[in-house]
Amino acid sequence: MITALDHIAIAVPDLEKAIKRFVEDFGLPMGGREDVSSAKTTAAFLPLPPTNIELVYPLNGEGPIATYLEKKGGGLHHLCFRSDNIEEDVARLRGKGYQFLGDAPTPGAHGSMVIFIHPKSCDGVLIEINQPAEEH
Numbered sequence: 063m064i065t066a067l068d069h070i071a072i073a074v075p076d077l078e079k080a081i082k083r084f085v086e087d088f089g090l091p092m093g094g095r096e097d098v099s100s101a102k103t104t105a106a107f108l109p110l111p112p113t114n115i116e117l118v119y120p121l122n123g124e125g126p127i128a129t130y131l132e133k134k135g136g137g138l139h140h141l142c143f144r145s146d147n148i149e150e151d152v153a154r155l156r157g158k159g160y161q162f163l164g165d166a167p168t169p170g171a172h173g174s175m176v177i178f179i180h181p182k183s184c185d186g187v188l189i190e191i192n193q194p195a196e197e198h
């Protein structure tokens with residue numbers, strides 16, 4: 063079951079500058095950062111309960127975020143729905159015809175399991191589903 067809007071992710075061309083903007087100008091706390099090698103992404107999290115802003119930046123200058131930045135220069139990248147049972151939600155949505163990027167959930171940030179729904183299944187919006195570490 064989908065239980066929350068876990069985060070909204072923004073792809074940024076300059077991570078330090080973006081962190082500074084969200085912390086100093088918008089006053090959000092810095093929640094931490096993490097290199098997610100499986101996604102070739104560096105992610106910075108800024109909590110804004112009950113959700114979070116995730117700034118995503120290419121790890122080692124390559125990967126899907128690098129491609130996105132080359133095409134668009136930055137922008138809203140994805141929404142993430144939190145699930146309390148990711149396998150069940152993926153199976154249910156596959157049954158309704160949703161296409162996923164990848165066959166099964168893979169390790170994401172903070173030890174969570176994550177999978178993405180193809181944007182063409184959701185009117186052009188990339189949607190991530192995650193299940194936090196403590197729930198799987």
Ligand code: CO
Binds near residue numbers: 071116140142190
């Ligand atoms: Co995300």
